Amino acid sequence: MKKYLLFLISTSLLFFSGCSSSTSWAFQFVNYNGVNYILTDEEVSEEEIEEKIGEVQQYLETEQDSLDLSSNIYPKGTExxxxxxxxxxxHIAVKDKEGKIVKLDADND
Structure with missing residues (x-):
C-alpha cells in the first residue's frame, strides 16, 4: 500500500508540473486593428497623446493568435x-494602471 501511495504521489507531481509550464511569448504586445504593437521602454507624456482610439477587450493568458484589441500584458480596459x-x-500608446503612458511599435512584418 505504501508503494502504491508513493507511486500515486510521484505520478501526480510529474503530471501537475508538466501541465503548469508557463507560456513564453516572443514579445509583449497589444493588437489594434489586426496589427500587433510591440511594447517599448519609451514613455509618452500626456501632452503627446492625441485621442483615445480603443481599449483592450481581451487579456491573452495562453500563447495563441492575437485578436483585435487583445494583449498579452495589459488587462481588459487598458486605454x-x-x-x-x-x-x-x-505607433500607438497605452496607459497602464499606474498612469504611465508607454509607446508601442507596429510589427508590420
Missing part, C-alpha cells in the same frame, strides 16, 4: 491612444 504627429499604423 489605447494615438500619438500626436505619428501615424497609428506606426
Amino acid at each position: 489605447i491612444y494615438s500619438i500626436k504627429g505619428i501615424k497609428v499604423e506606426e
